Amino acid sequence: xxxxLAVQNMTKFYGSIRALNDVSFNVPKGSVFGILGPNGSGKxxxxxxxxxILKPTRGSYLWNGQPGSSEQRKQxxxxxxxxxxxxxxxxxxxxxxxxxxxxxxxxDIPGVLEKVNLFQRKxxxxxxxSLGMKQRLAIASTLLGNPDILVFDEPTxxxxxxxxxxxxxxxxxxxxxxxxxxxxxxxxxxxxxVCTHVAILQKGDLKTVGTxxxxxxxTTSDTVNTLEIELAAENxxxxxxxxxxxxxxxxxxxxxxxxxxxCEDSLTTTTINKFCFDKGVVLSQLxxxxxxxxxxxxxxxGTKSEH
Amino acid sequence: MLKYLQIExxxxxNYRVFQVFSILYLLGIIVIIYIFYKVYISIIGELQKAMxxxxxxxxxxxxxxxxxYLPYTVCFWTSxxxxxxxxxxxxxxxxxxxxxxxRQNIIDGWKRETFIFTKIxxxxxxxxxxxxxxxxxxxxxxxxxxxxxxxxxxxxxxFSFLQAFxxxxxxxxxxTFFRRSxxxxxxxxxxxxxxxxxxxWLVVKIxxxxxxxxxxxxxxxxxxxxxxxxxxxxxxxxxxSLAVVCGYALLFITLxxxxxxxxxx
Numbered sequence: 001x002x003x004x005l006a007v008q009n010m011t012k013f014y015g016s017i018r019a020l021n022d023v024s025f026n027v028p029k030g031s032v033f034g035i036l037g038p039n040g041s042g043k044x045x046x047x048x049x050x051x052x053i054l055k056p057t058r059g060s061y062l063w064n065g066q067p068g069s070s071e072q073r074k075q076x077x078x079x080x081x082x083x084x085x086x087x088x089x090x091x092x093x094x095x096x097x098x099x100x101x102x103x104x105x106x107x108d109i110p111g112v113l114e115k116v117n118l119f120q121r122k123x124x125x126x127x128x129x130s131l132g133m134k135q136r137l138a139i140a141s142t143l144l145g146n147p148d149i150l151v152f153d154e155p156t157x158x159x160x161x162x163x164x165x166x167x168x169x170x171x172x173x174x175x176x177x178x179x180x181x182x183x184x185x186x187x188x189x190x191x192x193x194v195c196t197h198v199a200i201l202q203k204g205d206l207k208t209v210g211t212x213x214x215x216x217x218x219t220t221s222d223t224v225n226t227l228e229i230e231l232a233a234e235n236x237x238x239x240x241x242x243x244x245x246x247x248x249x250x251x252x253x254x255x256x257x258x259x260x261x262x263c264e265d266s267l268t269t270t271t272i273n274k275f276c277f278d279k280g281v282v283l284s285q286l287x288x289x290x291x292x293x294x295x296x297x298x299x300x301x302g303t304k305s306e307h
Numbered sequence: 308m309l310k311y312l313q314i315e316x317x318x319x320x321n322y323r324v325f326q327v328f329s330i331l332y333l334l335g336i337i338v339i340i341y342i343f344y345k346v347y348i349s350i351i352g353e354l355q356k357a358m359x360x361x362x363x364x365x366x367x368x369x370x371x372x373x374x375x376y377l378p379y380t381v382c383f384w385t386s387x388x389x390x391x392x393x394x395x396x397x398x399x400x401x402x403x404x405x406x407x408x409x410r411q412n413i414i415d416g417w418k419r420e421t422f423i424f425t426k427i428x429x430x431x432x433x434x435x436x437x438x439x440x441x442x443x444x445x446x447x448x449x450x451x452x453x454x455x456x457x458x459x460x461x462x463x464x465x466f467s468f469l470q471a472f473x474x475x476x477x478x479x480x481x482x483t484f485f486r487r488s489x490x491x492x493x494x495x496x497x498x499x500x501x502x503x504x505x506x507x508w509l510v511v512k513i514x515x516x517x518x519x520x521x522x523x524x525x526x527x528x529x530x531x532x533x534x535x536x537x538x539x540x541x542x543x544x545x546x547x548s549l550a551v552v553c554g555y556a557l558l559f560i561t562l563x564x565x566x567x568x569x570x571x572x
Contacts, residue, residue, distance in 0.1 A: 052419070053410045053572040074416030084411035086402075088322055100314045101415040141415075 002065035004029050004149055004180045010059035012045050019045045021204040027182055032175045034195035035184040041201040043184035044081050047153050051078055074102045077142030078151040083134040087127040091137050094126055104145040112140040131158030152183045168194050192293040202301045216296050229261045232285035242279040311425040324398055332391045336444050340384045374455040378463035381445045382530045392433055393478035397491045400482035410572045423567040430475040438468035469552050470526040476559035483566045499523055515541035525551040
């Protein structure tokens with residue numbers, strides 16, 4: 001089965017500035033695919049290229065195995081960067097224009113406005129909307145025609161906490177209906193909560209790509225992998241002492257009667273348990289810690305913001 | 308193309324600036340020619356009074372409102388207002404850029420070519436509307452001065468379509484090129500009202516016919532100022548002028564389409 005989106009060797013220069021560098025990945029059908037990266041990492045540029053509003057310097061892309069076309073874009077609901085509407089027209093009239101371009105009837109409009117809680121304000125001018133309402137109108141526009149593929153660039157921008165939760169739930173619900181969602185975000189929590197797959201970009205380079213679990217556990221091919229294991233025993237001092245002699249240990253941190261171990265992924269909990277037992281220490285706790293995406297992201301990209 | 312124009316109409320029909328400028332232009336067409344007529348008649352009346360000492364109403368002694376010359380007189384004066392629809396075109400296009408709807412239309416499923424050709428088609432429609440307005444203005448003026456509408460009125464109306472199309476395409480080209488409303492409008496006015504006259508002055512020294520080959524002047528030369536057509540003794544033939552005007556229209560279309568088709572939006 002061909003991927004919903006295949007990006008192949010995508011490179012984009014703005015003058016001498018390289019925005020994307022030979023980026024390649026596939027978006028599987030039925031996934032919620034997060035494109036994660038700091039500001040200026042190339043997320044919006046990448047989505048702009050696959051939606052034909054930017055021209056790549058090199059590289060290509062395929063939607064459902066076919067080169068990008070206007071007919072395909074009509075079948076994709078896209079919110080790119082900011083809500084783009086005619087300020088002097090009402091929300092409803094703006095959606096009528098979008099529906100006409102997508103060659104969809106007007107019948108979807110009340111439904112999508114209800115879905116984003118904007119029906120009551122449908123006749124208000126777009127210029128009178130708050131930032132959150134503008135964002136919700138843009139999301140309503142993406143839902144016109146019930147497309148199978150949705151592309152969201154920072155979809156929760158400008159929304160209040162309740163709005164953020166609603167939109168995240170909407171994306172999960174859309175995915176449950178079998179739709180493929182591609183979402184660019186710099187909000188790690190959002191990607192971790194919503195996405196099944198993630199690609200991490202930094203300064204235009206693709207740092208890693210895979211399922212969220214693969215990226216979190218570090219089992220993608222292109223990264224150095226470490227594990228975090230939490231241990232406890234009656235004699236913490238002795239446990240710490242013997243662990244120092246275990247090959248593959250990177251860092252030992254004692255913490256409230258526990259030890260947090262950072263080690264190479266060649267070590268397993270079984271190996272550690274047997275090693276401690278053989279040295280006369282019986283473990284009372286042995287947990288393989290799942291890393292947060294935030295921690296993994298910072299490992300991959302470093303800690304500095306990029307503006 | 309009709310369905311694209313319907314979408315374009317959905318965009319602009321409720322746009323206040325478009326409504327105001329359109330009404331101003333429609334009123335302006337009638338007002339400018341009527342004011343000119345009244346001033347002209349009054350000046351002639353004053354001259355008659357000075358020469359004969361009698362107090363009589365001025366007559367069209369130059370014949371510029373006669374049946375043969377009325378279409379040229381009307382279209383010459385109404386063409387001075389073409390900068391108004393030019394401003395509308397710049398404003399409408401730059402709005403799309405500012406609101407980023409020019410990107411959203413592509414994202415939603417238009418081809419880049421569809422977007423720009425829809426704008427060009429809109430310009431063609433506005434030019435047709437201008438042509439019709441000019442023709443109506445001729446009928447109104449003909450009824451006021453008791454002249455007849457001749458075949459010449461139809462031909463001059465068609466010329467006014469070409470003239471409007473070139474002026475508006477030039478405006479669209481500047482809008483696609485500069486993407487800033489202020490800059491595009493300043494360049495539009497400076498070129499049309501100052502720079503082309505400087506170019507006229509420069510190229511006329513090379514050859515007296517050359518000014519009639521300048522971008523906007525070429526279309527103006529299709530509708531010279533009525534009775535004084537004889538003054539334009541270096542005017543190219545109508546066939547040559549038509550070819551030059553069509554050439555410029557094609558050039559502006561090509562430049563605007565290329566700019567929009569291949570650039571980042």
